[in-house]
Amino acid sequence: MFKRSGERKEETVPDRIKREQFELSVLPHLGAAYNLARWLTRNDHDAEDVVQESYLRAYRFFGGFRGGDGRAWLLTIVRNTCYTWLQQNRPRELSDSIDDTADNIESDAPSPEAELIKNADGKMITRALEELPLEFKEILVLREMEGMSYKEIADMADIPLGTVMSRLARARKRLQQILAPTVAREA
């Protein structure tokens, strides 16, 4: 058998075991990784770059992964990689972060009708979500799309459980308030 000259060196047995374990426990969460990266970077190409970089990091740190939820573990790495990427490429988006100590103004207003929200189409929802501050966006992605628990989100974002709850309530209210008038106008 001849090998192409460009071929990499042969994979060792420990390397292969590590890669197979990685493929079993981390690779299935590629969709979740991409979804989070896509919302945080708001761009296909950037999201793919971030996902690739995240997987390389995850693979390198895989020795430190003690089993458990591979998705939460991976998403923590994706989130960190996104923030590093934003810092390097769009530092301004990180500067206007939300104030968690601010009064929960959003929740005092009456909620829009559920029927109105249901009529929103994909374009409207995407636009509304993208308008949200980074912290609101990520908490909605993690909770509403990935169904992660408060505790998992708290660990991942390194914030107290109470902050997760208040942030989530504010994010939901804000999104409803952006969506409702759009739906009322356009639908």
Next chain:
Amino acid sequence: MNCEEAKKLVHAYVDRELDLVKSLELERHLTDCDTCSKEYAGLQALRSVVGSVYQKPSAQLQKRVMSAIRKDVGSEARPPVMSWRWLGVAASLVLLVFLSWGLFRVLSGSSSDEAIAREVVSSHVRSLMASHLTDVPSSDQHTVKPWFNGKLDFSPPVIDLADQGFPLAGGRLDYLNNKPVAALVYQRRMHLINLFIWPSPGERERPKPAETLNGYNVIHWYQSDMSCWAVSDLNAEELNEFVRLLKSKSAS
């Protein structure tokens, strides 16, 4: 349960983070309170619409990621992933390594000379203290030179300088710079000079002034592919004269 409390708990309820007792209380409230049940419906509606814009990766992404990992494992060299910025960082790292390697070469060159000079001086001092000055006490160069045969894998030049006032006292085997070396002992009145010699092919003459370590004068030079170190408590002027004579005699 009142509306204020229900409003707070309804998020946890939607998220299944509420304990059973509170959940039952809330459910009872929701059936009674129109405002709060609307709130609940609004949250459910939001979840379903947000879930509908889940972003799916392209089919190629998994292949791309796995091949990047295989490459990373195989070569430990990473492809440029993020942007050209990383290439810049890599380039500056390479430059840094290159520069520090050069600097290290320069520094280690001088510092290893320094280390050898210290070894030379301690060896000189030891030879005077331990009454082990010579293995072959002889003023005859034709006795001293053959004595080294079979003891070293090189033959040190043994030069007679008796006529110039530096009679040979003998020769000794010593260990310096991690290798066995020849030590020739010369005399000048009451002073003793240790001349250490070992092969050092390819090294060229680097004119260096005599240096003084712990009160001893040390001179280092190369001649005919040998590294030579002369050390003595003799004054620098006469030690320089000694070295000059050795060089001229070996050249002739």
